[in-house]
Amino acid sequence: MIAPDELFLGASRTADDAYQKPEVLKLGYANRHGLITGATGTGKTVSLQVLAEGFSRAGVPVFAADIKGDLSGIAAPGEAKAFIDRRVADIRMEEQGGLSFERFPTVFWDLFGEQGHPIRATVSEMGPLLLSRLMNLTDAQEGVLNIAFELADEEGLLLLDLKDLQSLLTVVSERRKELSAQYGNVAAQSVGAIQRSLLVLERQGAEHFFGEPALKIADLMRTDRDGRGMINILAADRLMMNPRLYGTFLLWLLSELFEELPEVGDPDKPKLVFFFDEAHLLFDDAPDILIERIEQVVRLIRSKGVGVFFVTQNPLDVPDTVLSQLGNRIQHALRAYTPREQKAVKVAAETFRPNPDFDCYEAITQLGVGEALVSTLESKGVPSVVQRTLIRPPSSRIGPLSDQERAMAMGGSPVAGLYDQPIDRQSAYEILEERAKKAALDEAEAARRDEAENDRDDELRKEQREEKTGWFENVFGTRSSKRSGYKRQGYAEAAAKSVIRSVSSQVGRQIGRAVVRGILGGLRR
Template identity: 65%
Template sequence: MSTTIFLGGADADGSGTPDDAQALLLKAANRHGIVAGATGTGKTVTLQVMAQAFADAGVPVFAADVKGDLSGIAFPGTDTHKAHGSFTSRAESIAMGPLTYSAAPVIFWDVFGEKGHPVRTTIAEMGPVLLSSLMGLTDVQEGILNIAFQYADDHCVDNPDFLILDLKDLRKLLAHLGEPGVREEVSRKYGNVAPASLAAVQRELLVLERAGAEAFFGEPALQLSDFMRTTTDGRGYVNILDATKLINSPKLYSTFLLWLLSELFEQLPEIGDPEKPRLVFFFDEAHLLFNDTPPALLQKIEQVVRLIRSKGVGVYFVTQNPRDVPESVLAQLGNRIQHALRAYTPMEQKAVKSAAASFRPNPGFKTETVITELGVGEALVSTLDPKGTPSVVQRTLIRPPASRLGPVTDAERAEILKASPVLGQYDKMVDRESAYEILTKKEADAAKLAEKARLEAEKEKEAAAKAKAKAKAPAKGRTTTRSRRMSPTERATNTAATTISREVTRYILRGIFGNMKK
């Protein structure tokens, strides 16, 4: 198997020779690289050529397909293309030899699950640092998020299912931390949880949901081993992330790719400098990764790029201008392919000078001038030699691709998905018990206890009222005291009875004692 990837041939005078060949050493491919150039200069074709060449060499590839054009790598190409002319003629001009058209083995992925297998991770795996960057939180708000993660970690000791897996878990946990009793307890143990800061994090979480991130967080989470597959004949799979919709949420796009790099860095073992990479990672629209990046996160990116090569991973940034990449990161990119740049404004002229200065000079031409003269499909190329030294920059006509240029049809994509080695593994989301369910049950149990206490209190109150009423009631068998006030009828009746009684008494007394005294 070849130890190099043929990129193209020097064709300044239109007659290339095998000695003019520009190749990338597989052994140096994990030293990272950059593919730069203005829109329409051929970056995507170069990316496609490199991706398929790595796959043919047995190296799995990951690439984000921002425009949808890269998907054509799944089908063999044809000799002519309206924008690039005859590929056979180009192959002959750079002494490439016979051009054989072939397809690369492809697995389609899509965060939204529409044009590929869903790609998911959990909130816990993302971590508070990347999540804070994704949400655009301040330092104080990031502190709140760190407290939430620590709270969940501590509760996992007693309940292993207390996990933050998706957005509803995090939403419920933040609401739980905002409850008065809980907030005071958490503030004493972890630090102040200000209601205003907590509310701000909850608002940013809502913004994140509306940006479509809900589809990205959950289970089953992506297994990195599925990104590092090879076919039975030893070729590496080209993992294409359809980003035509994801790119509309630039922050989510860049954070997802950075998370993926971080996971590779964390999970893969050290292997030093292998004969070929274990995985090659193409980061298209790389400027999105570095736009408004906090210093702490930029430092983390620099660390990952610097150290991940020892894990056997090569990272290639694809962007319009090398200045899109910070100098600290750019210095670590040993393999460079520079397509044409425009220089109409002072700022663009400064960018051209900066790009030219990044190459090892060629005494045969002025690099700064050639950058602006390159045609479509041409590039300035400098790769690392066996000793790790950058080669002298060469003007190069990039080789034609063996696969199709342009996107696949929906029917063709469906056929590729049906034959995928991960079919059915990620397609259905699983929602197991986690923080949301545990806290919801806890709230329900608390509500039941509160309702039970309320009913018991009402029963006690009712019993007390009955006891009080009973205490005031007369004893059984006792004559009920009547009112001393009499009605007129009662008074008349009583007067008549009294008169009659008096007369009867006088009659009796007269009969017994004789006449009464007057």
């Protein structure tokens, strides 16, 4: 019988070509990560489903991406079918308690909020490094984005959604001379390139991802009433149309787990198991610094109690620095028609601890559907000898849920209503908009004061002109009738008065001389 701390994966082939020896994954080594590879149609999704069911039974929550929708069937019980009955008999599953059909507690998620509860993250949580990866920015453009985040931190601007970042970039453009003097060159072309990239993201639906309420990691780590771990399924069929967003989101989620979870060392079982389906999308065209970040998180998150399993077609899809961290391996069939495929088979064969009973290279090309080479970590973390294994059938449905079944599952979800409605609280966009309005009002008030000041200056100049006019009138002529009761003399009037004064003066002088002569003459006599 399988021990409580083991997950039953299937049965390996013995020397007499019968599948008898059970192959298991020890829960205590599940946080040493793993790899599931194989060509399309060889059974990778079923292997993932079997692992997810086993972890859930053991009380370990699971997060997995559902690329084609097939994994959603884990929320419904399986059904007896001829090929399942044959598989149960082939691996002598009745000796391990048989196969019981059951559904598993499942929470559906969707970045676009269509086939599951919305998943959101804030722009600040994503950070400039992952945003640069998402927008495929150059080094210079990434530098400008880092300056924008630094400015937001200094000025207390919350970056929650895309419009917050767009508003901040407008401010960066307006203040680029000031920021260039403080942080280095902020080119208008770089700001423009980032703004155009944000527009592309917005049209691809990224505005649904950035915002609040942001996902709480604790909601991915729930158990149901029976103590079974919740299986979180991310609807990724539409997300696959934007592989850069898919890869960036998965890396963000892994980084959040690493940053938020406490150190636990090597627990008896993982706190969470994370499956990266179509893992090559995470690494394609990724810059070296991002590969280093992934390798660092994968290496260190083990001590947080998180197991990471990469699921992909070709082991060459995973960089060597990451591949070396993956201790548990399930290798389905690979084709070896092209030189690259032949190299992939060789790499896969060389990563296993050899089994003297068969050649790994040949076995990988001869595996049937649902058959795999399996090697897991045993005591002291030593890889087991690789075994040719027939994978057990899952207890849940093989295939997708109907839309009605999915809706029912979402309605009974433990997070129903927590994330379905977006929240738009005050953040950088609103703060910068208020600043802009205040600046416009201050500018209008300043213009009004300037206009009033100009009016007062005009009035003062007018009064000064009037005072000067009055002074000239007092000196050179009469005051106007309106101001002093006098009126200005005409030229004719002035000339007549001058003649009269002249005549009067002459007459007066003659009379005066005559009077004087008369007086003097009288005195002489």
